[in-house]
Amino acid sequence: MRMRRGAVAVAVLAGLSVGASAQAPIRTADITLRGLAASDFPRTTKLADNVYAYEQIDPTKRTVTVNNLIVVTPEGVLIAESQGTAGNVTRLVADVAKLTPQPIKYVVVGSEHGDHTGGIAAFPAGIVYLAHPFSAPRIKQPTEPVTDKRIVMLGGTEIDVLFLGRAHTGGDLEVYLPREKVLFMSEVFSNRIFPSMANGYPTEWLTTLRKAEQMDVAWFVPAHGFVDSAAVMREEEHQYRLAIERIVAEGARLHAAGTPVENAPAAARLEPYDGWTRAGNNASAALKRVYMELDGKLKSDP
């Protein structure tokens, strides 16, 4: 293993110590590095009474999970996020039916991107889809708009559908359960995946993450990457913000130095985040987006 600056810090964060067996799972988004296989998914994790995280492998993503939040009530089910393929949605619907006979009443579109919406037509009829107006044109279903906050009262459970600000897509919605203190963050947060910022709003994304951190949250649930323990998810949400802070800072430093955008990936100091899953795919687009924001090329309104 090539040692980079920051590698020791990564090992400590990963719960690893040299020569000792690791009790804690390796901090990664890659199922193979975690010692898992596609056949270990889908996976349902109970977060609170009647509240579950659901992790599934998207055939187009392969090594990382695409996640949902499932909220079960005596008057129906709300699901945060769809999945990228009809097959994955069909499996999700079947797995929800193992949890409850209640029908799915709501699906919240947190991210308009294809790996979260591609399979949406495979849901049964009669579902209300909630989406930010920015995302609505990409959804192949009629949607009801959420521009700021919509409170869904379902079977005695309060479910807050929130727009905390632009982040990964521009129409990012979160789902918050105030009683259970669960916050599903959609693609505003991915666990240990190098930030995918090609369509994002870098500095606004940081503001959005800080807003989420100020909420009363026990569980931060990401749209990609593993759903680990509540304590680990809190740490990783923080790490994710620090990663974006670094990308924004390095992009600004190189932009100010007159470094051409195509040279920015090689010149940026992104350790330890350059060891995160998909760093090789995502770093150049992230830095390019920071340059675009600095050059005033990102529209100010959704």
Ligand SMILES: [Zn+2]
């Ligand atoms: Zn995604």
